[in-house]
Amino acid sequence: MTMPDPAPTTLDRADSRLHHDDSLTGAVHAFVARMRTGDLGILPVAIGLVVITVVFTALNPVFVAPANLVNLLFDCATVGFIALGVVCVLMLGEIDLAIGSMSGLASAIVGVLWIQAGLPIGIAIIAAIAVGAVMGLVYALLLVHLGMPSFVSTLAGLLALLGMQLYILGSTGSINLPYASGFVHFGQLMVMPAWVAYILALVPGVAMLVTKLRVARRRRAAGLAAGSLTLLIIRVAITTVALVAAVWYLNLGRGVPWIFGLFVAAVVALDYALKRTKWGRSMFAIGGNREAARRAGINIRRITITAFMLCSSLAAVGGVLGAARLASASRQAGTGDVNLNAIAAAVIGGTSLFGGRGSAWSALLGILVIQAISNGLTLLNLSSSLRYMITGAVLAIAVIVDSLARASRQTHGRG
């Protein structure tokens, strides 16, 4: 009648209602179950990228040529930085609509201070980023002290910053940056030597292996289940092989751009901050349930201020890199579809418009999708009118997927 005592279990596996399967099939089943309940993660983006690649390659094989992909990565970094900032404010359920203008103003500041005023480039860049930080502080203070919705304050900022950009550029309207300078080289030409790129491609796998093994050892020592070693090795192997293959392929062209490397480094840094620090935990909490966060003693004002300052500063960084990429600071910088592309990238990559859900990687994945579409349509010689329409449709689809997944998560009790 009595059941035999099961083998001694770890602290977190004692409850019989939980399913545990550390085998490979178990991992696959868990993955399918997550997808079905609306916990989509990066799956929609991954599928989107594959579809985009297949379609554009069929229409014009140049699309997957290494040279074109290298160009694509050069283009990703500028708007990518802006999208990274957008992730921060979206996480709180807020928005910054002035990021495009901010990036335009930042490129104008660099042009004016560096070329017209003759200051060192480093000072010009720091000044541009500082202006971004101040603007973010202004939006945040308007929000936390006056209760002004970020939607409105940043809409005002959009116009004001655009005016500022036109004002400081003056009648000339456009400042050309010297092609021979290291700054423009960084934006247009500088690629990693092959050996550096290969070493960097090995880093994520090694880092994953080392940290996961250390965590597993600590968990076992503490009496918690540690997860399967086989799965970890498979994941490390897949990551490493994919990255090395990508580097090899890009090296058939010019190689991996440094500017893209800088962007990925920023993504990794923000990812760490969001997932592994108290600040990031507070960001998720405020986006998920503001009142609960307040009662838990989280300083909502301070977190909101840091998020907006980070967003505007990253938009300024994007603008500075945009100036390097185009070798000019012009009235057109930051206008047009920059705003929409940055917000779209964050949402397409999987950061929810409703707050409390997302990751820094969504900026990288989203911007890859946006730039791939833009690049592919340019290769097909389609005008910007069509490009805008198609990008708009992609954004709409991404938001629909976000809303549906959210509804599904709620019915399946997954927040």
Added chain:
Amino acid sequence: MAEATGGRPQAGEVLLRLTGISKNFGAVQALTDIELEVRAGEVVALVGDNGAGKSTLIKILAGVHPQSAGRIEFMGREVTIDNPAAALSMGIATVFQDLALCENLDVVANLFLGHEMNPWQLDEVAMEVRAWTLLQELAARIPSVREPVASLSGGQRQTVAIARSLLLDPKIIMLDEPTAALGVAQTAEVLNLIERVRDRGLGVIVISHNMEDVRAVADRIVVLRLGRNNGEFTAEASNEDLVAAITGATENAVSRRSARHAARHPASEASA
């Protein structure tokens, strides 16, 4: 968090003594001359009709708003509680009715929200171990601490909220309507939980409208009516006495109803 820094109070020692607590919101006198005593290792139920001032009293103790007049003594010293952080650091924890959990975060993250271990590199392993230990001490049935809170049932969420309030090692824990939204089994689980918290030597204040739950768990029942003390009972007090104290009359809707019921079903009333 760390184990209790000071020694645990002895069972029966008076933790909290309120004398002459009054609170007015403008012209409205919400509380008048309230007296209340809470000892270590006892459950005090605070009952009263809507508007009797139960929640106002809880909010004063939680530091949400200060009293207009009166003394609060905590562990023998007179104290002022002017904000929620002060109440928490003093050792008064509150579980509000709406629980205030973040549904998008998992149980561990919710338990430690605002008090994470190692802010610059969150110590997930240590936090998870502490979470399991705490939940096991409460004999709480949470299947996994790594599932988002959205996937938990009402009773499990209540458990998480109570566990969270215990994390900072309080001396007193206040629960506002802990069983209001719960089913039969879940209510029983929460009542068990309250008893276990009491057995750990904490003082517990429970607000409830449910007389059955109150009698099942309370050592003393303090009745408030229109912002004043209106009697103190033990768990053995009869329903009629309690209801009379709450409504302020022996002749009331509840007594009339039971009289009507008794007239119609004399047999069942006699056997009950």
